[in-house]
Structures are given as C-alpha cells and as structure tokens.
Amino acid sequence: MTIDKDSIDRADHLAALLSDERGAQILAAVQKVARARTPATAPVASSPEDRRVxxxxxxxxxxxxxxxxxxxxxxxxxxxxxxxxxxxxxxxxxxxxxxxxxxxxxxxxxxxxxxxxxxxxxxxxxxxxxxxxxxxxxxxxxxxxxxxxxxxxxxxxxxxxxxxxxxxxxxxxxxLTDGDLLADALAEGGVAGLRAVFEDRIxxxxxxxxxxxxxxxxxxxxxxxxxxxxxxxLVEWTPEETWSVGVLPGERSTEWHRLGALARAEIGKRHWQRAIELCDRMAELDDGSSPEPGRLRGLALTALGDHAGARRSWEASRDAVTGQLLAHTPxxxxxxxxxxxxxxxxxxxxxxxxxxxxxxxxxxxxxxxxxxxxxxxxxxxxxxxxxxxxxxxxxxxxxxxxxxRQSLPSVPAGGSRSGAPATAAAPEQEAVGHLLAACHNAWHGQPEETLRRHISAALRLGGGREPAESLLGWLTTSIPGWATGRFSDLCYFPHAERYLSPNAVRAPLTLARTALPRVLAELLAVPMPQGAAGTADEQHDVIDLLAGRRDDAAELSQAARSSFFRSATPVFRAGFRAKAPGRCRLDLHYRTPHPARTPVLGRLEVNGQFAAPLPPSRTWTKVTVTADARDLNSVAVRWPSAEQSESAWREESVHALRTGRSPVMLPVFGEIFRAQVRL
Structure with missing residues (x-):
C-alpha cells in the first residue's frame, strides 16, 4: 500500500497533538470508550453447543x-x-x-x-x-x-x-476502567485507599x-x-528483600528503614519485646502496607511462645502485599x-x-x-x-x-495417617520435587535454611543424590545450561521438565548467584565446580553482575522495562565467582534520581570491605575500583541517602493509571546501567 505525503503529514500532526500529558489522557479515554463497546469474547457461562472444558x-x-x-x-x-x-x-x-x-x-x-x-x-x-x-x-x-x-x-x-x-x-x-477507579483511590487515600478499593471494588x-x-x-x-x-x-516464607516498603511521605521513609535495622538487630540480640515495639512503630509509619514489620513481629512473638499472636502478625505480613499493584507470589x-x-x-x-x-x-x-x-x-x-x-x-x-464406606483412623491436625494409602511418588520423584522446591525458593530469595531443608530431604530419599549432582552441574557450567547433559538428565523427570524448560535460559543465570549452588555442594560433600552458568565470557573473563537480574521496577511494579536496572532497596547486592584468587576490576555506571537535600555518601563494597565512595548524582557516573578476588565474592552498592517526593510519585502514579499504564509503585534508590567485573 502506497502512503502519500499528506497522510504522513496528518499522522505527524496527530502524533504531535497526542505527545504531551493531555494527549495521553485523550488517547486513553478513546481506548476506554472503544473497549467498553467491545462485547466480551469469552463469556463465563458455557453454551450447550460449546463442549470444550x-x-x-x-x-x-x-x-x-x-x-x-x-x-x-x-x-x-x-x-x-x-x-x-x-x-x-x-x-x-x-x-x-x-x-x-x-x-x-x-x-x-x-x-x-x-x-x-x-x-x-x-x-x-x-x-x-x-x-x-x-x-x-x-x-x-x-x-x-x-x-x-x-x-x-x-x-x-x-x-x-x-x-x-x-x-x-x-x-x-x-x-482500563479499573485504572480510573484505582487512580481516584490513590489520589484521595494514598496506598491505604488504593488497597481498600482494590479489595472492595475489584x-x-x-x-x-x-x-x-x-x-x-x-x-x-x-x-x-x-x-x-x-x-x-506462614512460618517459613520470608518476604523478598526487594519489597520492603513503598514510597512514604516526608522523613517517614528514612525513619522506617532506621527502625527496621534496629528491629532486626534487637531480634539478633533476642530482645523480643523491644523488637515488637519497633515493629509496631514501623507499621504506624507504613499504614500496614509493608510485610516486614509483621514478619519480624511474628518471629519475636513465636520466641515468646505467643503462637496465636505470631499467626496474626504473619497473616498481616502476608496480606500487606496485596492490592498495591505489585507482583507477588500467590x-x-x-x-x-x-x-x-x-x-x-x-x-x-x-x-x-x-x-x-x-x-x-x-x-x-x-x-x-x-x-x-x-x-x-x-x-x-x-x-x-x-x-x-x-x-x-x-x-x-x-x-x-x-x-x-470404610473409615480411616482419626488423626490430630498436622499428624501422619497410618492406615491411609501412601502417595504414588517414587522416592526419586519426590526427591526431585524437593530439588525443584529448592530452586523455586532460591529464585524468590528465601533464606539458606529453607534451601537446606529441601536439599537435605532430597538426599535422604532414595535416588536423590544423582539428580542433586545434575542440578549442581547445571547451575555451575560455563556454557549455556540448556545445552548440557545435566539439563537433559534433570528433564528426564516429567515434573522437572515441566518446571525447568520454560526457564531454561534465565533460571541458571539467576540461580547461580544465589546460595543454592554452594548449599548443594556442601550437602553433597563435593568441591564447588568451577564456572558459573552463563556469567562469564570465557575469552575476556568479564562477568556481568546484572545478567539474569530482575529489574525491581519492571518486575515487581509490572511497569515498562528500561535499559537500566532500578534498585528498590537501599542496598544493591550481587555476587560472582573467580576461577582463582587474584585481583579484579569492577566498573560501575550508576545514578541516583532522588538525592536527599542533605546527602549522605553511599559506598561500594567488595567482600564486605570499603572500595569507593558513591556521591549522589542525577547523571550517569562511572566508578572503577580494583580489589582482591577470592573464590566466592560479594558486591554491595550502598546507595547515597535518597528523598523521593511522595506527592510527585503519587501524581505520576495516578497519571499512569488514568492512561492505562502500570505505575512504578516502589521507591527507586538508585539506577545501574552497567556493573561488570574483569578478572
């Protein structure tokens, strides 16, 4: 089809009219009218002629x-x-x-x-x-x-x-209609209003x-x-570190994070009552929108023997994540x-x-x-x-x-049922299920003890060692994991094939940076294999610390993806493995979009040691350091103090919802364009 110059000019003119904020609102309104007039394509009630289920x-x-x-x-x-x-x-x-x-x-x-x-x-x-x-x-x-x-x-x-x-x-x-409803709720009542309307109206x-x-x-x-x-x-699941709390007004964000650090320290000292008081103050600041106070409070109450109180706190922690337009586990x-x-x-x-x-x-x-x-x-x-x-x-x-009818013996809650038939899983199949659970928990940032529970259960079952070795080999190979025999060995099991195949490229990149490979090697009592799945360029020994990482804003807020990583926590953490001890060079390209009025310098750390100061900067800044690398290494970017305007964030989020887009619901402490290690 030939497009004449007049048509191109008219299209350019229309694009110019719609290019600003007002134009985005007009375009969204047109889309909502069109969507409202479109009949449902999949009615809930099945017709007698439709035999599909x-x-x-x-x-x-x-x-x-x-x-x-x-x-x-x-x-x-x-x-x-x-x-x-x-x-x-x-x-x-x-x-x-x-x-x-x-x-x-x-x-x-x-x-x-x-x-x-x-x-x-x-x-x-x-x-x-x-x-x-x-x-x-x-x-x-x-x-x-x-x-x-x-x-x-x-x-x-x-x-x-x-x-x-x-x-x-x-x-x-x-x-799109839900977007308008939620935009009004967020504008009028903040996150608390948003959550209430999401629950009651949607x-x-x-x-x-x-x-x-x-x-x-x-x-x-x-x-x-x-x-x-x-x-x-409730007892075992820990909220992911990435999602601690949303954007809070004024000085409440700084105070909330300060109280959180104190509460965790008090729990470490077994000062349970003091930790509970700190958690209560955190919950007051975030209006119950963060899972962290409830989680910490439940730990303290369990230690005090108040199991009913711990359940209430952990249920509040679980429920806090819903209704905030953030991705979360079911x-x-x-x-x-x-x-x-x-x-x-x-x-x-x-x-x-x-x-x-x-x-x-x-x-x-x-x-x-x-x-x-x-x-x-x-x-x-x-x-x-x-x-x-x-x-x-x-x-x-x-x-x-x-x-x-026959009867099965009565059983106390949580007990075993002698006389009831066993499940049909062979020990080797159940062992693979526990290994997949270890992968799934590691993917979601769960603590080491959870990974250990599942890997230990797999190794106790008959036939569990061989698939555990295959999993370790898959996660630590230096070639694409999906191309290895170890991956094929795992996918011999139908449930492993079902879980791993859709994630064959991304999963090893992400899981290799968790504690999972190290815990596997430790419990298998074998040396940690050299290499890390897909993380190093074998010719140049360059490790991309962002490979396989999920951008906090895009993944959790379900917002539009960007060409850089947005960190929703005060500390960005990464790790890498070196083939042998020696010197390494770390290149970090970063910026801080919301520096505090009275900034506190950030710091770059390698293996827990200070490597370089990180001054706040709204423009991209490069920092290069050299440090000693050992077998397993950690990198921490402790961001400069940030002050993100809650009113500006709310205005931007409301506009996004009204125009059919997903808002960035998490605070952004810093952004990383590149983070590479050269060995």
Missing amino acids: GVWEAVPGPAGCELIARTADPQTGRLWADVERVPGKAGARRVAVVGESTARGYLLDPVVTPTGVLQQQLDHMAGAGSYQCVDLARTGAGVLDLARVVSALPQLEVDVLVLLAGNNWSLQQLS VRPTVAALLRRVQSVARSGGMQVVVVVPEFN RVTARLQETLRRFAAENEYGLVDLRRELAAPDSGLPDPAHFLDYCHLSTAGMTVLAHAVAEQVVAGAPPASENS
Missing part, C-alpha cells in the same frame, strides 16, 4: 460423558493435567477438582497431584470403582478461568465439586460472582460441593479465607479448612513440612488435604453408598 472436549461415550484432549499448544497444555482421555464414569460418582496451581500440585505435577492422591484415598475409603476423580485444575487460573470450568460441569455429569482455590484471587487482571465482586456461579451450578445439577480453604506457609488473604468459610456454612457445603488441617499440633501454626514453598503442598501436605476432602465427600454421599 479447558484443553479437553466433552463427548458422549458408552459409559457416559468422556473428556478427550484437543489442544495442540504445549504451553497451554502444560498448565492442565496430562490426561489424554477421561472415560465415562459408569456407575461411579464423578468428583471434579477445580482450582489453581495448588490443586495442580505445582512442582510435583504431573507425577503426583492432589487429585491423584484424593483418588487413592477414596478408593481406600469406599472401595475401588466407587468414585472417579477428574482433575480440572489449571496452573495460573484466575477467577474467570474457574468460572468457565464451573459452568461446564453439568455437561460432564459431575456429582461432586471440590473447589480448591483462592490463592490467585488477589492477582487480578486490571481493565476482588470481592469478582469472587462473589464466581461463588454465585458455583451455587447456581450445584443447585441445578444436584451436585455435592466441598469447599477447601487454602493456607499459606496467596489467600484472611478476608478471602473467611469468605470461603462463610460461603460453605451458608450453603451447607462440606468444608476443609487447611488452616486447621495443616497446623502443627503443638503450635497451631502451619507446619512447613506440608509445603514446598509459599502455598504449594508437599506429598505430606497433599495426603492431609486428600484425607480431609475424602471424608467430606464420603460423608455427603447418597444413602445408597453407605454400605461401601
């Missing part, structure tokens, strides 16, 4: 409705169960498990899943052939995804619906619509319903847990509350042994879950099924 198609069969896999997209297929065909239920009661990644069995899927363990429990309880469990859970499922599956259940001849969901409900996809209405759909489908289809209330790994909030409990009670549905089922008997706190990470369950956790659900399913069965 997830990646399957419902078809009639000799024993009733069957499900046949139809997807050709491997990326979509890996989110659902690896089942090509579900036969008709014949004389069995069909149990559909609907939910998110916890219901899928993330990190153990497809070798062990909650649905598979539930099938074993029901066979044990009621006899083989009495129940047919169908896995309709989807990793990453949102509220609308769940509603579509629930709407399709009547055509599948489902007798029992098990709803295991809630962890993704605070991870809502925002519309999350709760969509959840209420889903639960009404469950109620309607269950009533019309005569289905039994079991509602499972998810739980979070989690169910206290309000959503209560919504599910109330929904089950009002409709007389079966209820399995994992807050109780997964609790350790001595403390009432969730037992970390039941978790692989923040919310995904270990085989032990799946067994507890499946036993409780099976009891509810059998208890609600029609009278005709009574004669086939």
Whole structure:
C-alpha cells in the first residue's frame, strides 16, 4: 500500500497533538470508550453447543460423558493435567477438582497431584470403582478461568465439586476502567485507599460472582460441593528483600528503614519485646502496607511462645502485599479465607479448612513440612488435604453408598495417617520435587535454611543424590545450561521438565548467584565446580553482575522495562565467582534520581570491605575500583541517602493509571546501567 505525503503529514500532526500529558489522557479515554463497546469474547457461562472444558472436549461415550484432549499448544497444555482421555464414569460418582496451581500440585505435577492422591484415598475409603476423580485444575487460573470450568460441569455429569482455590484471587487482571477507579483511590487515600478499593471494588465482586456461579451450578445439577480453604506457609516464607516498603511521605521513609535495622538487630540480640515495639512503630509509619514489620513481629512473638499472636502478625505480613499493584507470589488473604468459610456454612457445603488441617499440633501454626514453598503442598501436605476432602465427600454421599464406606483412623491436625494409602511418588520423584522446591525458593530469595531443608530431604530419599549432582552441574557450567547433559538428565523427570524448560535460559543465570549452588555442594560433600552458568565470557573473563537480574521496577511494579536496572532497596547486592584468587576490576555506571537535600555518601563494597565512595548524582557516573578476588565474592552498592517526593510519585502514579499504564509503585534508590567485573 502506497502512503502519500499528506497522510504522513496528518499522522505527524496527530502524533504531535497526542505527545504531551493531555494527549495521553485523550488517547486513553478513546481506548476506554472503544473497549467498553467491545462485547466480551469469552463469556463465563458455557453454551450447550460449546463442549470444550479447558484443553479437553466433552463427548458422549458408552459409559457416559468422556473428556478427550484437543489442544495442540504445549504451553497451554502444560498448565492442565496430562490426561489424554477421561472415560465415562459408569456407575461411579464423578468428583471434579477445580482450582489453581495448588490443586495442580505445582512442582510435583504431573507425577503426583492432589487429585491423584484424593483418588487413592477414596478408593481406600469406599472401595475401588466407587468414585472417579477428574482433575480440572489449571496452573495460573484466575477467577474467570474457574468460572468457565464451573459452568461446564453439568455437561460432564459431575456429582461432586471440590473447589480448591483462592490463592490467585488477589492477582487480578486490571481493565482500563479499573485504572480510573484505582487512580481516584490513590489520589484521595494514598496506598491505604488504593488497597481498600482494590479489595472492595475489584476482588470481592469478582469472587462473589464466581461463588454465585458455583451455587447456581450445584443447585441445578444436584451436585455435592466441598469447599477447601487454602493456607499459606506462614512460618517459613520470608518476604523478598526487594519489597520492603513503598514510597512514604516526608522523613517517614528514612525513619522506617532506621527502625527496621534496629528491629532486626534487637531480634539478633533476642530482645523480643523491644523488637515488637519497633515493629509496631514501623507499621504506624507504613499504614500496614509493608510485610516486614509483621514478619519480624511474628518471629519475636513465636520466641515468646505467643503462637496465636505470631499467626496474626504473619497473616498481616502476608496480606500487606496485596492490592498495591505489585507482583507477588500467590496467596489467600484472611478476608478471602473467611469468605470461603462463610460461603460453605451458608450453603451447607462440606468444608476443609487447611488452616486447621495443616497446623502443627503443638503450635497451631502451619507446619512447613506440608509445603514446598509459599502455598504449594508437599506429598505430606497433599495426603492431609486428600484425607480431609475424602471424608467430606464420603460423608455427603447418597444413602445408597453407605454400605461401601470404610473409615480411616482419626488423626490430630498436622499428624501422619497410618492406615491411609501412601502417595504414588517414587522416592526419586519426590526427591526431585524437593530439588525443584529448592530452586523455586532460591529464585524468590528465601533464606539458606529453607534451601537446606529441601536439599537435605532430597538426599535422604532414595535416588536423590544423582539428580542433586545434575542440578549442581547445571547451575555451575560455563556454557549455556540448556545445552548440557545435566539439563537433559534433570528433564528426564516429567515434573522437572515441566518446571525447568520454560526457564531454561534465565533460571541458571539467576540461580547461580544465589546460595543454592554452594548449599548443594556442601550437602553433597563435593568441591564447588568451577564456572558459573552463563556469567562469564570465557575469552575476556568479564562477568556481568546484572545478567539474569530482575529489574525491581519492571518486575515487581509490572511497569515498562528500561535499559537500566532500578534498585528498590537501599542496598544493591550481587555476587560472582573467580576461577582463582587474584585481583579484579569492577566498573560501575550508576545514578541516583532522588538525592536527599542533605546527602549522605553511599559506598561500594567488595567482600564486605570499603572500595569507593558513591556521591549522589542525577547523571550517569562511572566508578572503577580494583580489589582482591577470592573464590566466592560479594558486591554491595550502598546507595547515597535518597528523598523521593511522595506527592510527585503519587501524581505520576495516578497519571499512569488514568492512561492505562502500570505505575512504578516502589521507591527507586538508585539506577545501574552497567556493573561488570574483569578478572
């Protein structure tokens, strides 16, 4: 197509008109009008003609409705169960498990899943052939995804619906209209107002619509319903360092970070009551928007024996991250847990509350042994879950099924169930699951003791050593990890292939800089291999300290990516490995966009030793230092003091929301264009 000069001139003129702030608002308004007039492309309710359910198609069969896999997209297929065909239920009661990644069995899927363990429990309880469990859970499922599956259940001849969901409900996809709503809330009430409106006007209405759909489908289809209330790994999960607190007004940011350092020091000294007082002052400054005070407070209360208080503090820490338009791990909030409990009670549905089922008997706190990470369950956790659900399913069965029932021995919360069938995982498969959990926890910046727990569990299981050695080799090779035999050895296991393949390029770069390789080598009792996955140019011995790093603003705030790294913490930390001890040169290109009016110099440290001062600078500044390098090395950039205007940040964020963009919700202490080590 030929474009004439007049058309080019008109396009240039239109671009000029839309290029300023007012133009961006006009363009966003036009997009909102167009979006409002566009009909929904994926209605929640399934039509009788639509036989699709997830990646399957419902078809009639000799024993009733069957499900046949139809997807050709491997990326979509890996989110659902690896089942090509579900036969008709014949004389069995069909149990559909609907939910998110916890219901899928993330990190153990497809070798062990909650649905598979539930099938074993029901066979044990009621006899083989009495129940047919169908896995309709989807990793990453949102509220609308769940509603579509629930709407399709009547055509599948489902007798029992098990709803295991809630962890993704605070991870809502925002519309342009939502942006206007949240912009008004942020402008008027700050972050506290933003969080309240997100919960009350966005999350709760969509959840209420889903639960009404469950109620309607269950009533019309005569289905039994079991509602499972998810739980979070409160005791073990630590908020990532990157996300400590958002932009606070005035001097509150400096004071908050000062109090945080004092609180951590008091905990180190075992001065529990003093630490609690400091945490309370931090929470007053941040209006409950930071996970850190609650986390530290819970540690102190646990040491004092106040387990109920620790639970409340850790739940507040967990919930603090929701509603701030920041990326965070899936989690169910206290309000959503209560919504599910109330929904089950009002409709007389079966209820399995994992807050109780997964609790350790001595403390009432969730037992970390039941978790692989923040919310995904270990085989032990799946067994507890499946036993409780099976009891509810059998208890609600029609009278005709009574004669086939058997009972499992009663078990205290958090205990083992002798007499219940073991999960189907072979020791080697379960060991690989723990190694994947170590990777996942390291990716999210979890403490060394968490990595040790999972790696030690893997090595205690039969067949765990060989995959642990393969993982260490994959993380420390000097060639691209995906091209190594070690990677192929790991991906022999279906759950490792499912988890590692989508991240084969980026994962080794990121994980090689965590404590994971060192902990693996230590527990394997082998020397640390030379090299670090993809971090060094073999010809020039140049190590890029930003390789594999996630830009704090782009990753957590989901804002537009930039050509430089934005640090949301007062200290940027990195590490590198040298082939042999010697001298190294470190080049750092940085700037500080929000220097304090009375600045305090920053400092560059190598292996804990002062290397160079870092003066505040709004323009790009280069610092070059030489230092002694040892085997494992650490680099810390302690930023000069910063004062980011809360009012200016709020104005920029409101404008971003009104124009359909993601605001940068975290403070930016400093920016790095290049950070390289030459050995």
